[in-house]
Amino acid sequence: MKNYLLHLECSRCGEIYPHEIPQNVCHACGKPLFARYALEQLVDRWKPEHLQSRPTSLWRYRELLPVCDEDNIVSLGETMTPLIHAKRLGEQLGLPKLWIKDESRLPTGSFKARGLAMAVSKAKELGISKLAIPSAGNAATALSVYAACAGIPAYIFMPKDTPAFNRETCRLASANVTLIDGLITDAGKIVAERKTDEGWFDVSTLKEPYRVEGKKTMGFELAEQFGWKLPDVIIYPTGGGTGIVGMWKGFAELEALGWIGPKRPRFISVQATGCAPIVKAWDEGKSDAEPWQDAQTIASGLRVPQAIGDFLILDAIRKSGGAAIAITDNAITEAMHLLPTTEGILTCPEGAATVAALKPLIANGIIKPSDRVVLFNTGGYQA
Ligand SMILES: *Cc1c(COP(=O)(O)O)cnc(C)c1O
Numbered sequence: 282m283k284n285y286l287l288h289l290e291c292s293r294c295g296e297i298y299p300h301e302i303p304q305n306v307c308h309a310c311g312k313p314l315f316a317r318y319a320l321e322q323l324v325d326r327w328k329p330e331h332l333q334s335r336p337t338s339l340w341r342y343r344e345l346l347p348v349c350d351e352d353n354i355v356s357l358g359e360t361m362t363p364l365i366h367a368k369r370l371g372e373q374l375g376l377p378k379l380w381i382k383d384e385s386r387l388p389t390g391s392f393k394a395r396g397l398a399m400a401v402s403k404a405k406e407l408g409i410s411k412l413a414i415p416s417a418g419n420a421a422t423a424l425s426v427y428a429a430c431a432g433i434p435a436y437i438f439m440p441k442d443t444p445a446f447n448r449e450t451c452r453l454a455s456a457n458v459t460l461i462d463g464l465i466t467d468a469g470k471i472v473a474e475r476k477t478d479e480g481w482f483d484v485s486t487l488k489e490p491y492r493v494e495g496k497k498t499m500g501f502e503l504a505e506q507f508g509w510k511l512p513d514v515i516i517y518p519t520g521g522g523t524g525i526v527g528m529w530k531g532f533a534e535l536e537a538l539g540w541i542g543p544k545r546p547r548f549i550s551v552q553a554t555g556c557a558p559i560v561k562a563w564d565e566g567k568s569d570a571e572p573w574q575d576a577q578t579i580a581s582g583l584r585v586p587q588a589i590g591d592f593l594i595l596d597a598i599r600k601s602g603g604a605a606i607a608i609t610d611n612a613i614t615e616a617m618h619l620l621p622t623t624e625g626i627l628t629c630p631e632g633a634a635t636v637a638a639l640k641p642l643i644a645n646g647i648i649k650p651s652d653r654v655v656l657f658n659t660g661g662y663q664a
Contacts, residue, residue: 284349285323289314289490292593300347303407305488306589313487313590315530316347316494320537329509329540337361339395339498345534346399347494353406355431357388359398362499364506364655370623374639378653380512382503383626385661389450391582391629392499392659393423396492396523400484401427403491411436413481415468417520418447418581419660424484425454436481438468444581446663464576466587486521487590496523497531503655504532504541511546512653516638518631519550519559519605520585522594524657529597546655548603549647550594551638553578553610556586559594563605568592579610580630582659604647612637617662632658 289298291307292315298304304314327344335341339359348354363383371379384392397420404412413436414424421437428435437451441460451458461468469485476483486492504511511532517524525548535541552560556576562569573586588594598605616633620626628636635656642648 282343282351285318285344286347286349287317287319290317303404303409303482304490305483313493313593314490316490318345318534320534324538327538329505332505339398339495339502342498342501345501345531347491348399348402348406350406353402355402355405355427356398357394357426357430359388359394360386361502362386364503365624365626367624367656370619370636373623374643375650376639376643376648376652376654378651380653380655381624381626381658382499382655383658384499385626385628385632385658389419389423389426390661390663391419391423392496392524392657393419394427395495395498396420396486397423397427397484397495399491399495400424400489401431401433404433404482404484405431409433409482411479411481412484413438413472413476413479414484415439415465415472416443416447417465417584418443420486421456421458422447422450425451425456428456429454436479438471440464440468444663465585466572485589486523487526487588493523493527493530496527497534499524499657500528500531501535503528504535509541511541511544512655513546514549514648514652514654515546516549516551516635516642516654516656518580518583518634518657518659519552519594520582520631521588522550522559522590524659525550525597526590526593529593529601545601548598548601549638549642550598550603550605551634552605552607553580553583553613553634554607555610556584557607558586559588559591560605560607562591562595563598568595570595578630580613580634582629582631583634604642606638606641608634608637620658626658627662628658629660629662632656632660
């Protein structure tokens with residue numbers, strides 16, 4: 282198949298970089314790089330009908346994915362995830378048009394598989410020999426298995442109190458694990474300091490340009506599953522924010538192809554009250570977020586005190602007419618009961634946070650009873 286990847290472009294200053302060599306962030310301003318595609322060439326050549334005969338995995342959107350040679354794809358079966366009409370939960374809340382996009386069905390049990398499938402495939406294509414990652418948990422698990430299957434050693438740095446599931450799965454997949462006394466941001470500093478000497482390629486989210494390409498496929502699937510008519514509201518549990526940034530980017534690409542119109546779902550970012558830098562910045566009307574002090578929450582994926590893509594997350598929320606809201610750990614714990622008892626879905630705390638957000642969002646009028654609302658259950662329950 283022809284490949285439509287053109288180059289990488291800085292998401293802030295627009296500086297262009299070649300994609301044929303490994304890249305991290307913009308040399309000029311330190312911000313994330315975005316993959317750009319020859320969309321105007323694709324307009325006449327690629328139509329939604331072409332998807333019908335393709336496998337039901339994220340690779341069905343390969344024209345808008347960065348892997349140039351299909352032989353480099355490292356796949357563990359990244360299935361399209363179900364979009365479940367949550368009738369019972371919706372009835373309880375007075376929200377008849379409520380859906381759950383259940384990302385727990387992906388390899389390693391979370392949506393992190395989308396990003397790491399893409400990053401590891403691209404690393405293989407570029408001949409990268411060692412991968413290093415700071416992680417709050419699920420990204421480490423996903424990198425460990427994808428890197429193992431690609432035959433590329435993985436170096437994992439994560440907080441020592443990361444959930445046991447993540448620590449154990451990384452070891453089972455023979456990754457090199459270092460537990461640190463600190464948070465994901467501290468782990469990120471260690472990777473940044475040592476990567477040159479060690480010959481590691483840094484796959485931190487949004488400091489590596491292709492994880493976001495994997496995550497944007499959540500938006501492609503959602504659009505396709507709704508017949509190319511996007512819902513009114515997307516509620517997303519936000520850590521590094523790559524899911525929001527990715528879907529926002531993906532929707533712009535679909536619009537450029539004429540597959541969807543200019544209307545966007547309102548993006549609602551959900552964080553935990555113990556770590557809510559995006560919510561704070563949103564409430565204060567700022568375009569960048571300050572680092573959060575003493576981050577604490579049972580939702581480890583939301584324990585991200587500082588996101589390099591903060592300005593992109595806030596921009597997507599603002600331009601979509603969305604909002605940001607913080608939820609207590611108690612409300613998250615309650616929602617972890619509510620989802621299995623109404624919809625039979627066993628959820629991670631991060632997914633439960635989106636369920637917990639519904640009541641306050643309805644109460645303060647941010648969501649209307651007639652809205653078509655999609656929650657992202659970003660991962661499954663882990664003991
Ligand atoms: C990483 C993670 C998140 C946060 O995702 P971002 O796209 O980085 O904001 C949410 N839920 C789970 C289960 C995660 O692992």
